[in-house]
Amino acid sequence: MADNALGRFLRARREATPPPDRHRRRTPGLRRGELADRAGISVEYLTRLERGTDRSPSGQVLTSLAEALDLTADERVHLYRLIKADQTCAPPAPSPLRPTVLKMLEALEPTAACVLNATSDVLASTERFRQISGLDDEPNLVRFAFSTEAKALYPDWPQIANDRAASLRAAADLGDHAATALAFELSITAGAPFTTRYEAASSLPPTTGTERWGPRLLAFETLLLPGDTEYRLIAYFSQH
DSSP states (O other), X not given: OGGGHHHHHHHHHHHHSOOSSOXXXXXXXXXXXXXXXXXXXXHHHHHHHHHTSOOOOOHHHHHHHHHHTTOOHHHHHHHHHHHHHHTOSSOOOOOOOOHHHHHHHHHHTTSEEEEXXXXXXXXXXXXXXXXXXOOTTOOBHHHHHTSHHXXXXXXXXXXXXXXXXXXXXXXXXXXXXXXHHHHHHHHHHTOHHHHHHHHHOOSOOOXXXXXXXTTEEEEEEEEEOOSSSOOEEXXXXXXX
């Protein structure tokens, strides 16, 4: 598991959880003792989990922490996968896109749609997506999001940048080496606008919602494609 990803995720979610008294505090979210009480574990054990000195919590502990942190269904799956990533020696080789996936993209024309891998490389897309996405010769959504062109294209650039950075962080935390390499690249080429968002990512990016690309308001839906690789199809629909 990359860089104590489990501990970082638990701490980020703890600090993002509103405290019971709602009073102003010097530190955000729940204190360790408050989360430990909610989850029925000791403060010492929670400290070990957050610091990465214990990376093998039981299923019962994970369930208790998920309940105490009020994790969404997607976040619970992500928590489980963080544990599994720590036990995996090497990721499987990426698989080529199945012909049926390419046929599905053809059937979606003239809808803007694309297929991405875990690092948000665009593996295939519809003609409409290529027309309005602004990517041109840039094949990666995260790298594009931190370009000058993206800031001009996205009226709500700060939120889109947050979501793209969170997506990359989630992939890196699951041990995706390409995601880790891209994060290192962007920490240099994009600097603080990327690194502050990447380090602060405390939740998974949305799989449905809206984004504004130039004058267009687009609703999007994400479908995870079955198989051994982390491929997902995103379709964007114009809102009138």
